[in-house]
Amino acid sequence: MKIGIVGLGLIGGSLGLDLRSLGHQVLGVSRSQQTCRRAIERGAVDDASVDIALMARAEVVFVCTPIEAIAPTILQLKTHLSPSAIITDVGSVKMLVVTAVKDLWHNFVPGHPMAGSAESGIEAAQNNLFVGRPYAIATTQTTPEDASEVIEEIARSLSAKIIKCSPSLHDRAVALISHLPVMTSASLIETCMQESDEAAIALAKQLASSGFRDTSRVGGGNPELGVMMAQYNRQELLRALDAYRQQIDRSIDYIKREDWAALKELLQQTQLSRPQFLKKTDCDPSSSGQKSLK
Amino acid sequence: MKIGIVGLGLIGGSLGLDLRSLGHQVLGVSRSQQTCRRAIERGAVDDASVDIALMARAEVVFVCTPIEAIAPTILQLKTHLSPSAIITDVGSVKMLVVTAVKDLWHNFVPGHPMAGSAESGIEAAQNNLFVGRPYAIATTQTTPEDASEVIEEIARSLSAKIIKCSPSLHDRAVALISHLPVMTSASLIETCMQESDEAAIALAKQLASSGFRDTSRVGGGNPELGVMMAQYNRQELLRALDAYRQQIDRSIDYIKREDWAALKELLQQTQLSRPQFLKKTDCDPSSSGQKSLK
Numbered sequence: 001m002k003i004g005i006v007g008l009g010l011i012g013g014s015l016g017l018d019l020r021s022l023g024h025q026v027l028g029v030s031r032s033q034q035t036c037r038r039a040i041e042r043g044a045v046d047d048a049s050v051d052i053a054l055m056a057r058a059e060v061v062f063v064c065t066p067i068e069a070i071a072p073t074i075l076q077l078k079t080h081l082s083p084s085a086i087i088t089d090v091g092s093v094k095m096l097v098v099t100a101v102k103d104l105w106h107n108f109v110p111g112h113p114m115a116g117s118a119e120s121g122i123e124a125a126q127n128n129l130f131v132g133r134p135y136a137i138a139t140t141q142t143t144p145e146d147a148s149e150v151i152e153e154i155a156r157s158l159s160a161k162i163i164k165c166s167p168s169l170h171d172r173a174v175a176l177i178s179h180l181p182v183m184t185s186a187s188l189i190e191t192c193m194q195e196s197d198e199a200a201i202a203l204a205k206q207l208a209s210s211g212f213r214d215t216s217r218v219g220g221g222n223p224e225l226g227v228m229m230a231q232y233n234r235q236e237l238l239r240a241l242d243a244y245r246q247q248i249d250r251s252i253d254y255i256k257r258e259d260w261a262a263l264k265e266l267l268q269q270t271q272l273s274r275p276q277f278l279k280k281t282d283c284d285p286s287s288s289g290q291k292s293l294k
Numbered sequence: 295m296k297i298g299i300v301g302l303g304l305i306g307g308s309l310g311l312d313l314r315s316l317g318h319q320v321l322g323v324s325r326s327q328q329t330c331r332r333a334i335e336r337g338a339v340d341d342a343s344v345d346i347a348l349m350a351r352a353e354v355v356f357v358c359t360p361i362e363a364i365a366p367t368i369l370q371l372k373t374h375l376s377p378s379a380i381i382t383d384v385g386s387v388k389m390l391v392v393t394a395v396k397d398l399w400h401n402f403v404p405g406h407p408m409a410g411s412a413e414s415g416i417e418a419a420q421n422n423l424f425v426g427r428p429y430a431i432a433t434t435q436t437t438p439e440d441a442s443e444v445i446e447e448i449a450r451s452l453s454a455k456i457i458k459c460s461p462s463l464h465d466r467a468v469a470l471i472s473h474l475p476v477m478t479s480a481s482l483i484e485t486c487m488q489e490s491d492e493a494a495i496a497l498a499k500q501l502a503s504s505g506f507r508d509t510s511r512v513g514g515g516n517p518e519l520g521v522m523m524a525q526y527n528r529q530e531l532l533r534a535l536d537a538y539r540q541q542i543d544r545s546i547d548y549i550k551r552e553d554w555a556a557l558k559e560l561l562q563q564t565q566l567s568r569p570q571f572l573k574k575t576d577c578d579p580s581s582s583g584q585k586s587l588k
Contacts, residue, residue, distance in 0.1 A: 133503055134500055169494055169497055170497070173501050176486050176495070187478070187542050187545055188475060188478050189568050207408055208571035209472070210409075212571055216568050219568070220565050227561060244542070245539070247482075255531060255532055258525075260521050260524070263520070264517050267520040271514050271516070271517055274513070276499050277498070
């Protein structure tokens with residue numbers, strides 16, 4: 001299949017690496033000439049250009065740009081693509097994308113592969129990024145079923161786990177497990193940086209271990225991505241942050257009142273609940289015995 | 295050297311495995327007969343007993359019990375140990391331990407290896423748990439220097455990174471990078487569990503990926519340990535939680551006011567700051583090229 005990728009960052013580049021390994025012909029478009037060159041050098045694309053006209057030959061196009069560029073990109077693609085071409089995106093928010101794209105392209109499949117790393121850009125692209133990862137397909141009533149099936153088949157070939165849902169439910173769910181963690185994690189780092197006791201923070205930097213590393217990871221990620229999540233999923237993120245703040249207040253209250261029984265019950269509850277959110281392929285590195293992918 | 299370990303959980307058991315590998319004779323004490331048996335079977339100790347009298351032969355004793363049992367354990371040890379024996383602990387809080395032990399044993403070295411995992415108990419014990427990890431030695435003016443040097447030498451032999459500090463500074467620093475993360479992380483899990491939209495939380499469980507896994511890890515850990523941190527480092531943890539709550543409010547404020555420039559600046563700051571808390575040996579698994587231990 002001839003597959004186009006617009007936006008050759010971590011996700012676009014990683015898609016390209018995998019899709020080429022699977023035997024597809026991959027064409028890439030980036031705003032940056034240097035990114036095009038590196039994408040070819042790294043084997044993420046067969047050909048690349050800063051000119052979106054390169055997409056004319058593509059049967060399927062993955063739009064892997066930042067969220068705010070998705071609709072403008074599709075508007076540009078319109079004049080080049082064959083009407084039968086399928087466009088999909090990888091944006092981490094779906095409601096606003098679906099609304100913006102609705103009247104632009106019929107064969108559009110809203111997608112969201114739940115994969116990432118602390119790094120971004122073409123240099124961070126890697127093979128097998130999507131293996132065992134959830135891949136949300138957030139179709140609406142107007143999404144053509146055959147187009148959706150093509151994207152699902154591609155996602156399945158990346159060994160991703162297809163999860164179908166509505167765009168609104170998608171946005172509420174990712175607010176909780178993806179966008180909220182960015183804010184709670186960033187707030188943790190910022191709390192340390194704002195510490196007025198300089199000796200304490202100097203020591204904290206030395207003592208910080210795996211607990212801090214893991215809890216702070218997503219808060220130390222791509223700032224543009226964090227802002228975009230907040231911008232494009234504002235209402236659901238505010239709802240989640242409000243609920244989160246109540247939980248922080250609840251912990252503070254227990255500790256202030258020295259209600260250790262209540263705190264213990266809370267922590268027992270969180271210990272019991274957490275595994276419901278973990279996949280077999282997504283377990284703690286410490287229990288890597290379960291890390292096989294099948 | 296004859297080394298005693300009281301408390302054969304994750305830390306005590308892992309210490310035993312390493313110390314035996316290094317050629318020491320390791321004697322273990324646990325309240326549970328079965329733990330003693332498993333510690334011997336797993337090679338974490340040469341001999342083990344539920345009777346603390348076994349410690350009589352030890353030159354150095356690691357007290358690896360829960361924090362509240364440290365002082366009572368040392369009180370019990372008093373009648374069995376030779377006066378030249380050195381006692382150290384591995385408690386994650388130091389001020390209250392130092393105060394409680396002050397008049398019990400002269401040769402006491404307050405310690406805190408910053409290592410852990412989501413698991414606990416003798417079955418979770420592992421070799422090389424302390425490699426490249428910070429090991430705080432939180433001595434006071436009355437800590438005998440030669441005793442401290444012995445413990446530092448042992449910690450160094452585990453390939454841990456010795457960090458000397460005062461008990462009060464230790465407690466303030468770990469409140470920020472160890473105890474606060476437990477609460478922020480547990481609150482994240484609890485926010486999801488309290489979600490009233492059942493379809494959203496069912497989807498969230500399916501979509502949760504590495505971001506949620508990492509951010510929720512320490513909040514899904516040992517509840518007893520979490521409560522003890524709060525109980526024994528209450529004042530510093532409340533101070534940290536209060537500062538954290540202000541950061542959460544700041545994020546909420548930015549998002550409510552749609553001040554995306556301010557949010558971006560905040561996230562740029564946290565992205566820049568986070569690496570200051572990471573060690574070369576403690577980097578993100580995603581950038582595992584740096585994972586060598588030397």
